[in-house]
Amino acid sequence: MTRVAILISGGGSNMVKLVEAMQAEGFASPVLVGSNDPMAKGLEKARAMGVETFSVDHRGFGKDRAGFEAALSAHLHEARPDVVCLAGFMRVLTPDFVRQFQGRMLNIHPSLLPKYPGLHTHQRALEAGDAEAGCTVHEVIAELDAGPMLGQARVPVLAGDSADDLAARVLVQEHRLYPEALRRFVAGNRHFFSL
Ligand code: GRF
Numbered sequence: 001m002t003r004v005a006i007l008i009s010g011g012g013s014n015m016v017k018l019v020e021a022m023q024a025e026g027f028a029s030p031v032l033v034g035s036n037d038p039m040a041k042g043l044e045k046a047r048a049m050g051v052e053t054f055s056v057d058h059r060g061f062g063k064d065r066a067g068f069e070a071a072l073s074a075h076l077h078e079a080r081p082d083v084v085c086l087a088g089f090m091r092v093l094t095p096d097f098v099r100q101f102q103g104r105m106l107n108i109h110p111s112l113l114p115k116y117p118g119l120h121t122h123q124r125a126l127e128a129g130d131a132e133a134g135c136t137v138h139e140v141i142a143e144l145d146a147g148p149m150l151g152q153a154r155v156p157v158l159a160g161d162s163a164d165d166l167a168a169r170v171l172v173q174e175h176r177l178y179p180e181a182l183r184r185f186v187a188g189n190r191h192f193f194s195l
Helices: 011-027 039-046 065-077 095-101 121-127 162-185
Strands: 003-008 029-035 053-055 083-086 105-109 132-140 151-156
Touching: 003 011, 011 029, 011 162, 029 039, 029 065, 039 053, 039 121, 053 162, 065 105, 083 132, 083 162, 105 162, 121 132, 121 162, 151 162
Parallel strands: 003 029, 003 083, 029 053, 083 105
Antiparallel strands: 105 132, 132 151
C-alpha cells in the first residue's frame, strides 16, 4: 500500500481531506503528518484521525535551513513514505531537500499556476482584475511553485470580492482537487486534469 506523509504549517484542512479520502477509499495509507510549527492546529486533527504526527520547530534553527531540513527529513525517512504531500506547508524547501523526494512530492498552491507563484495569490489576482482564480496541485521541484502540474480547479472572481472571500471560495476547491490529484498520482496517472 502506498505510504503517504503530509507536511502542514497551520489548520491542516487540506491534510484532513487527504487523510479522509485515503481512510475512506483505501487507495493509500496516511503514515505521518508533520509540521514546522509545534502548535499547528492540524497536528491535533491528525492525531484525532489516528495518524502519527511530529513537529520540528523551524524557529529553533534560525538561519540554519539545512539543519531544520535535516531534522525534518529524519522524521520523514523514518516513516518510509512513498509520497510526500505539502498541504499548507509554508516553508520554502532547499534543492537538497527536494532532491530527496523529487518525483514523489506534491504541493497545492492557491492560484492557477503559472500565474502567481509565491505568496498573496488572491490579492494579486484581484489587483490584476482576473475574472477567474483557483488552485493547482503540482509536483515539487527545486524552483518554487514550478513543477509539473497535475490538476487545477477554477472559481469565478465576483464583484466586491475581498482576498478572504476569494481564499474561502478557492479553499473549497482545494479540498476537492487535492484528494483527486493524489488518487491519480498514486495510480500512476500523470495526465493533467481540471475539476
Ligand atoms: C490554503 O489556502 C493552502 O492553499 C495554503 O494554505 C491555506 C491553508 O491550508 N497553502 P490548510 O487549511 O492548512 O490546508
